[in-house]
Amino acid sequence: MGIQTPNGFNLDNSGKRIVVDPVTRIEGHMRVEVNVDDQNVIRNAVSTGTMWRGIEVILRGRDPRDAWAFTERICGVCTGTHALTSVRAVENALDIKIPENANSIRNIMQLALQVHDHLVHFYHLHALDWVDVVSALSADPKATSQLAQSISSWPLSSPGYFKDLQTRLKKFVESGQLGPFKNGYWGHAAYKLPPEANLMAVAHYLEALDFQKEIVKIHTIYGGKNPHPNWLVGGVPCAINVDGVGAVGAINMERLNLVSSIIDRCIEFTEQVYLPDVMAIGSFYKDWLYGGGLSGKSVMAYGDIPERANDYSPSSLKLPHGVILNGNLKEVMPVDLKDPNQIQEFVTHSWYKYPDETKGLHPWDGVTEPHYELGPKTKGTKTNIEALDEEGKYSWIKSPRWKGNAVEVGPLARYIIGYAQNKAEFKDPTDKLLKDLGLPISALFSTLGRTAARALECQWAADQMRHFQDKLMATIKNGDSSTANTEKWKPESWPRQVKGVGFTEAPRGALGHWVKIENGKIDNYQAVVPTTWNGSPRDPKGGIGAFEAALMDTPLADPNQPLEIIRTLHSFDPCLACSTHVMSEDGQEMTKVTVR
Amino acid sequence: MGETSRTLVLGIGNILWADEGFGVRAVEAFHRRYRLGDDVTVLDGGTQGLYLVNFLQEHDRLLVFDAIDYGLTPGTLKIVRGDEVPKFTGAKKMSLHQTGFQEVLSAADLLAAYPKDLALIGCQPLDLEDWGGPLTEPVRTALEASLEAAVDILAEWGITVEPREEAGEPLLANDIDFTAYERRIA
Numbered sequence: 001m002g003i004q005t006p007n008g009f010n011l012d013n014s015g016k017r018i019v020v021d022p023v024t025r026i027e028g029h030m031r032v033e034v035n036v037d038d039q040n041v042i043r044n045a046v047s048t049g050t051m052w053r054g055i056e057v058i059l060r061g062r063d064p065r066d067a068w069a070f071t072e073r074i075c076g077v078c079t080g081t082h083a084l085t086s087v088r089a090v091e092n093a094l095d096i097k098i099p100e101n102a103n104s105i106r107n108i109m110q111l112a113l114q115v116h117d118h119l120v121h122f123y124h125l126h127a128l129d130w131v132d133v134v135s136a137l138s139a140d141p142k143a144t145s146q147l148a149q150s151i152s153s154w155p156l157s158s159p160g161y162f163k164d165l166q167t168r169l170k171k172f173v174e175s176g177q178l179g180p181f182k183n184g185y186w187g188h189a190a191y192k193l194p195p196e197a198n199l200m201a202v203a204h205y206l207e208a209l210d211f212q213k214e215i216v217k218i219h220t221i222y223g224g225k226n227p228h229p230n231w232l233v234g235g236v237p238c239a240i241n242v243d244g245v246g247a248v249g250a251i252n253m254e255r256l257n258l259v260s261s262i263i264d265r266c267i268e269f270t271e272q273v274y275l276p277d278v279m280a281i282g283s284f285y286k287d288w289l290y291g292g293g294l295s296g297k298s299v300m301a302y303g304d305i306p307e308r309a310n311d312y313s314p315s316s317l318k319l320p321h322g323v324i325l326n327g328n329l330k331e332v333m334p335v336d337l338k339d340p341n342q343i344q345e346f347v348t349h350s351w352y353k354y355p356d357e358t359k360g361l362h363p364w365d366g367v368t369e370p371h372y373e374l375g376p377k378t379k380g381t382k383t384n385i386e387a388l389d390e391e392g393k394y395s396w397i398k399s400p401r402w403k404g405n406a407v408e409v410g411p412l413a414r415y416i417i418g419y420a421q422n423k424a425e426f427k428d429p430t431d432k433l434l435k436d437l438g439l440p441i442s443a444l445f446s447t448l449g450r451t452a453a454r455a456l457e458c459q460w461a462a463d464q465m466r467h468f469q470d471k472l473m474a475t476i477k478n479g480d481s482s483t484a485n486t487e488k489w490k491p492e493s494w495p496r497q498v499k500g501v502g503f504t505e506a507p508r509g510a511l512g513h514w515v516k517i518e519n520g521k522i523d524n525y526q527a528v529v530p531t532t533w534n535g536s537p538r539d540p541k542g543g544i545g546a547f548e549a550a551l552m553d554t555p556l557a558d559p560n561q562p563l564e565i566i567r568t569l570h571s572f573d574p575c576l577a578c579s580t581h582v583m584s585e586d587g588q589e590m591t592k593v594t595v596r
Numbered sequence: 597m598g599e600t601s602r603t604l605v606l607g608i609g610n611i612l613w614a615d616e617g618f619g620v621r622a623v624e625a626f627h628r629r630y631r632l633g634d635d636v637t638v639l640d641g642g643t644q645g646l647y648l649v650n651f652l653q654e655h656d657r658l659l660v661f662d663a664i665d666y667g668l669t670p671g672t673l674k675i676v677r678g679d680e681v682p683k684f685t686g687a688k689k690m691s692l693h694q695t696g697f698q699e700v701l702s703a704a705d706l707l708a709a710y711p712k713d714l715a716l717i718g719c720q721p722l723d724l725e726d727w728g729g730p731l732t733e734p735v736r737t738a739l740e741a742s743l744e745a746a747v748d749i750l751a752e753w754g755i756t757v758e759p760r761e762e763a764g765e766p767l768l769a770n771d772i773d774f775t776a777y778e779r780r781i782a
Contacts, residue, residue, distance in 0.1 A: 055612075055728075057728050058612060058728035062771060063771060066770040066771035066772070068770075069769070069770035069771060069772045070612070070771070070772060073610060073611055073612050073642060073643075073772065074612065075643070079642070079644075120646060120647070124646055124703075168706075172705070172706060206706060206707065209646075209649060209703055209706070209707060210650075210653075210707060212647065212650060213650035213653065216647070216650070227640070227641065227642055227644045227647065227648075228640065228642055230770075
């Protein structure tokens with residue numbers, strides 16, 4: 001029995017149900033249930049999660065100039081992105097203009113976060129879905145060296161280097177403390193890399209772990225500290241004095257040069273390690289092009305990285321802006337975050353209550369009233385669900401939709417939109433990557449495509465850091481060192497009642513904050529985050545979200561070890577999910593895996 | 597020999613999530629009360645997960661404040677040392693990126709940067725689900741004893757702390773410091 005969704009998927013929940021349930025209670029508990037047919041191909045997917053909620057409760061009555069500090073705590077990885085989105089929302093509400101230098105510095109910080117997040121995501125949270133650590137132990141170091149040298153000029157590639165690393169790895173594994181590598185499906189049939197490629201990837205896993213400390217120095221310098229850098233409504237909190245000396249006080253020449261050298265190293269690492277690794281890994285997975293889901297149909301990006309301060313129009317934004325629906329790459333439609341009829345959140349299948357649940361609410365008018373009830377076909381109890389009823393309410397995540405349509409957000413969405421807009425900086429590297437792998441354009445719409453787009457974007461972001469650092473230096477040399485506009489700092493200068501919206505492209509997709517300010521205090525505050533778009537449950541019309549769509553039609557080599565599910569979900573860099581275990585239909589725990 | 601030992605006093609957790617904020621609130625209070633030498637870093641690690649591994653590389657002793665869910669009476673402090681620490685940390689996985697502090701320690705180990713001295717001051721939470729809620733009474737009460745425990749452990753490591761005579765720059769500002777965060781808003 002199949003159900004045709006309005007966004008083009010055929011759902012059939014008659015086959016065996018597999019529950020992948022992460023048990024760990026992080027700021028999100030994610031669970032996926034799928035039905036497979038007798039060939040173990042996924043024919044129905046149900047994604048559920050707990051989402052952080054209630055930021056509006058925390059922020060109501062607070063000073064809008066401090067909201068960034070609260071939103072920075074929502075998430076351990078998007079800290080700076082939430083803070084930037086928040087200051088933009090408040091500036092939008094109060095019509096505050098920031099200086100050019102502040103725009104450049106904010107862009108550099110946001111781009112540094114992109115580079116950092118993409119690198120850490122790929123090597124430490126996602127690579128092990130493609131790379132078999134245990135297989136690396138049987139690699140020949142000499143052959144590994146030859147492989148590494150054949151794909152890159154990166155200097156750390158001698159046979160001795162890989163031999164030492166292998167010895168260290170062996171010791172680590174033999175000590176029984178697999179640490180970050182524990183609970184993997186090592187030896188699974190869906191791993192395709194030869195031992196040498198696995199060993200090379202593990203080497204770069206460690207190098208990336210070490211290298212990240214360089215990237216965050218950019219936040220320490222421009223944000224005053226790290227973790228949790230400082231932000232400021234009206235600009236950036238760091239003053240510039242090129243003639244200053246020392247490591248404290250205003251930004252001086254010495255520190256500007258330090259940022260510059262870190263940017264060079266980011267470019268180098270991305271070009272010589274990250275991209276070649278993605279290409280090398282991709283070449284072994286060319287036949288595994290599952291996981292495209294919504295990406296070939298409907299995608300959305302708000303855009304980000306304004307070239308000109310205070311100009312958030314698509315012509316100023318260097319990351320693409322727009323929506324593509326139903327795979328029509330010929331038409332990219334603009335998004336208006338203020339239009340009450342465009343972005344709306346639905347709760348038909350979410351554990352919240354609306355007065356009328358056939359309708360969605362625009363975030364400015366958003367309400368978050370929890371209402372936990374399960375559909376009649378649920379198996380199990382309210383506290384121990386064995387199988388969800390996707391016809392009822394089944395997730396703590398709301399369903400945001402653009403004009404009623406489910407869309408995918410993230411690096412792949414951005415690259416598809418940039419490609420459709422014929423922007424050379426997105427289209428050319430994509431074409432080259434596909435050509436080098438010998439794949440058609442349609443291969444982009446896949447889990448592999450999502451992973452590749454993130455690598456391409458990392459390179460783009462590193463290059464853009466260079467652009468804005470040069471721009472900043474040029475402006476300073478011309479005698480302009482202003483970094484903040486404090487004209488409207490005092491609440492007495494604000495209108496009694498205003499509202500605003502701020503947006504960014506977080507590493508994992510479009511992020512928006514909507515704020516209402518009354519008498520100098522926050523009256524309402526709503527954030528719609530990328531994982532809400534991608535991880536949303538069904539909408540009133542039955543349209544499925546990006547996670548659910550991406551799992552459809554994927555064959556599982558072994559339903560008891562659903563590596564393919566984990567791989568595709570990780571490719572979104574979701575902001576929830578954790579340690580998972582697999583349950584059989586009768587609720588028996590079958591397998592446990594730590595999802596990274 | 598002769599190298600100076602560097603010590604990291606780290607608080608981890610999410611301040612927006614009731615007792616999950618214990619670690620950060622403890623390190624905030626510790627910083628407010630005591631002045632330390634240049635060889636000690638006091639850090640609000642928030643929910644940074646794997647990103648914290650680089651701080652472990654830069655220090656060789658580590659004292660961590662964290663909420664631990666070990667089924668004890670709420671507010672009970674549990675002091676754990678050395679190899680026992682990885683089993684205890686992280687009442688919740690601390691980061692949205694799924695890396696608990698165990699993984700941070702393992703990653704440090706892989707980078708040959710495992711702390712030579714390691715201690716955890718854990719506190720049993722009462723409520724981890726109250727989004728936006730304050731520390732509960734038992735955990736708030738335990739803060740004081742947790743600071744004393746920290747002073748003792750540092751003393752064992754040969755580090756003396758001095759009470760501040762005047763207020764220093766706070767660890768958390770912009771309305772998310774303990775007092776401001778917990779005040780009632782009309």
